[in-house]
Amino acid sequence: MLTTVGLSSYQPIAGELLRAHAGRILADEASDADVAYEWFVDDVSRGAEPRLDTAGLDAGQQIRLEAWARSGDVEGPRVAVGPVTVHDAPAWRPLLPHLSFNSVAVAHDERHSRWIVVSLGVAWETRIEAGVLRFTPLATTGAGPVPLHVILGAAIDALRHRMYVVAVQPSISAAVDVFALDLADRGHERWTRLDAAGSVAENTRFLSVVYDPATEVLWMLPGFDDAGEVATVHALDLRDDTPEWRSFARPSGIEARGGSAVALSPIEPSIAYSFGGLMPDGTISGQVVRLSLDPADPRGELLEGVTLPSGRFGASAVAAGGAIFVAGGVAALSSTDRMPQGLARFDPVASTLTTELETFESSDFLGVVARDTERSEAALQYLRIAPDRTSSTVSVTRLEGAAAPVPLASLDVPVELSDTSYHRGPDRALAIRDASNALYWHLDPERARWTSVPIASDPLSGRPTARAGIRSVGNLRSDIVYLGTDIEGAPVDDGAWIVVEAPELTWRRLAFATAPGEPSSVLSLPQRTGSSSIRASCRSSTWIFGGTSGSTGPRVAELWELVCREADARHCELRAASTSATWPSARASTTIIPTTQPVVGAWMFGGSIGAQSSASDVWFLDTCAGTFSAVTPSGDPPPARSGHSAALVERDGLAEIVYFGGIDRDADLDTSTHYDDAWRLTIRGADAVEWASIEPTTASRPSGRTGHASILHRSLSATTERLIIAGGRNRASGSSSLNDVWELVLRP
Known part of the structure; x- marks a missing residue:
């Protein structure tokens, strides 16, 4: 007998392959037993392979799979998964969950031999396939936790095949919320928010949650409140249509x-x-x-x-x-x-x-x-x-x-995946340098797995200290690290560094000359944080723009060119570009993306122009001349923001830059908006630039954030195109520092 069957995705997008994942065949079956499959689309049989090609399907169609063990002419009972709903692109899907202590609930679903992980409002099926740990997001329906919830505890009801999650939203209320996730039908999981009568003690920490099937009562056993006082025992009787909290003091x-x-x-x-x-x-x-x-x-x-x-x-x-x-x-x-x-x-x-x-x-x-x-x-x-x-x-x-x-x-x-450098790495992977400057993390979007690549120390000078506040986008050699702030927010002043391939990834501490032939100096860059840098193809140089003077000073609008002509990048020239009447305002936390077609140069959007204000303008940087020109794209522009991500794809003679997220602060209301929207800037020529909002077909999307990383990933066949975002921060969510990964499927 086959125990269970799952899917490679519970949120399939028309045009992709959907794969079956069979569970274990019980030992009483013959040793030569295999698994048979039958796919159904809108209850019509569509195939008997372990995979289903969804090309030609329409959004809204329902896919269901039945599988069973067989040995010769003997067949076991069928097990089913689904139905799941087909979506059209563009569509958001989670790839990896956010994992931290106060934002995760974990329970084991014995019926389907899987772990269930709930994180930032997303429920994940976690299973082992051929020695690999896989996280697959569930296409849950109903009212479940949201990213603002902090998890207090979880418990399994094996008789009802439910998982109970207890959580609070501290930024909104100290009230306790209880959610039930129905796990009975795999691929058809549904959330229910239990609107219970009564109340529980506020500000209770370190709870233990247990469910008693004999009485159908969910217990919250006491931790203590913020004052260190003993908290109350609470019991939620689930036998009634309207559950009611009972409280027991001491x-x-x-x-x-x-x-x-x-x-x-x-x-x-x-x-x-x-x-x-x-x-x-x-x-x-x-x-x-x-x-x-x-x-x-x-x-x-x-x-x-x-x-x-x-x-x-x-x-x-x-x-x-x-x-x-x-x-x-x-x-x-x-x-x-x-x-x-x-x-x-x-x-x-x-x-x-x-x-x-x-x-x-x-x-x-x-x-x-x-x-x-x-x-x-x-x-x-x-x-x-x-x-x-x-x-x-x-x-x-x-x-x-x-x-x-x-x-x-x-x-x-x-x-730690916020406010650091990222680029398109080997094999089209997303590469992010960690805050310690000891590693690159490479994300394979096809397998949804991270691998770490060490960065060797400079034989002469070691490695740069851990820091934040410096971002670059491009390839490995554009990943320059200079100044910035340490983990306590204090300025760091240990020179400038760059990663070279010699032949392994290795740090090099740079010495600068401000003009050809002049003596080199280890410290030549001005104090700043929040600047942006790119590697330009025109003159094989790195351009550095903007930032904040020191860690708390005013924004600057300086543009510097760094040219390293020697193979080991040990000695470089640093040149300040001459400003002109047409020049962007001083800013930090902007994005600058280089293009090679249809125009050679770089494109800058947004940025922080003050303590409580952001920009929404677009500028073109001529990386051959070191000059800026203002750009007025057609179409409705996105709201002003800073700390957003930008990712580039070039094809068919045009360039597309996709932006996601960012933050805007309102000085009058003293509030901050963390954006969760995506925008496309299409460049068909120097004077043919257009804005367009990307409207996903799915209800789920990543939480708003700033300081995250992204790339546009294309398959080897160039038919699949996806925006990958990772990390960032948002103090309004259950955890300020995020490490979840999402994909926005633009072309399946």
Whole structure:
């Protein structure tokens, strides 16, 4: 029997291939069993291959897939996925989720053998294919969380095949929202916002959420509020059409233990056990509490003499094989003091706690342990998201008895992707330099995977210090790093640097001459941050424009040309361009994109022209002469903005620049607008430039942001064209620094 089947995309776009992903065939089938398929379009059979070509389909048509195991003439029962709806281009689709501690909910869907990850309002199906961890966004319907929600906890209702997500919107209200995601029909998941009567305590932190199927009650076990006071236990009775919150102030035996691991007893109904947790005084507990989840009178009982080997905060627990297993978490809040945590096994009959697997070492703020439905009764899977300063590692490990842990799949995701340089890298990938200046991150849009490429230190001078505030667009040799600000916002003044291929990617510290033949100086660039630079083909030079004087000074309108004539780019000339009557106003955080057809030069749009104002004008930079000319495109222009991204595609004698996002500040209202729109600037000639808004056919889109990166990606056949955006920041969302990735399919 085939357990389940999924799709490569639950948001197919007309013209692309849709692939089936079959689950496991149960062991009672013959060893030579394979999988058969049947596709349906609007309930009409359309094929029996593992893939379906959607060319010729129209927007709104419905695709459904049925699959089954077969061995000779013997066929197993059919399992289905869908229906899913076909969309036309242009259409937005998420490629990778935003992963951080306070914006992610994780649960395991045993019925379909998949992990469900909810992040910034998007629900993802996470599964392992041929040793690779895949994130596939679900085409959910209904009213679910939005990017502004901060996740407090999540729980699975295995009987109703639901996932409950508890969240708040701190920028709007301290009220708690509860959402239910229906997981019964794969490919047809639906959100429902539970409009509950009553209320819960505000500003509660570090909650633990557990669902009791025996009473159909969703419990929020107490953390504590911002004042360190013990919070209240809350119970949401889901049996009624209108659920109602019940509150229990300081129930007997239940203390505030923020972020404790909670699991239902495998042998007693409405009994749960709580492991560890953060106490209001900042200490981390290792104690175990037996919880009686009586909807009328919840109580707790401390198990004397039963403690975890070390305290744990943020751990995860699950019942399997008659026991409860506890994994992950941290024993200290300081990243330098955290100790790896092994897998612990709790026997609820004997009330004993033992270390099941010492060789499994995990120290995580976000990890979820679940039963491995494809193995023995006591086999587990552990999904962890382990962040550090430069990246998050998402991994799934199999844990089974005393056997060594088995890594099943992992994925590395960069975490700091704002206000840094980006360009089109090898194999048409998006390449972003990380804030530490130690790595490039390359994104393969076809496989939705990041890979890191180290940048070697300069043999003479090392590498530039970590910084922000400098952006460049182009190829590797245009990625100049100079001045800017450090992570604390203070100016950095350690010279100028550039990346060369020698033969590996290597930093070079530059020495400048302001005129040919003059002595070189290591520090010749003026203090600035927020400037933009491009690599121009006309004179093989790098142009640097604008920025802010120092880190908080006025904007500048200076244009500098950097020419490095030696092969190792060690010695360069720095020339200041002469301004003229036709010249852009001083600005920072603008975009400048070079073109080679139909006009050789570069195009600048927008930018910050003051502390509370942005520009919406377009300028052409003649990279041969170092002069600007104003451009007035036809069509309605986009609103003024700064910190937006720009991506270029050149084909058929014309150039198209696609802009996304950015920010505009209103001085009168003292507000900021983070844009989530896309615009196309089409260049058919020096005097034939046109604006057009890109209106997506999909309701979902990335949250508004600034400081992000983007490229226009084309397939090898040049038939597929997609805008890829990654990272950025938006303090109005659940996390100010973003690391999600989206695609805007322009041509499928």
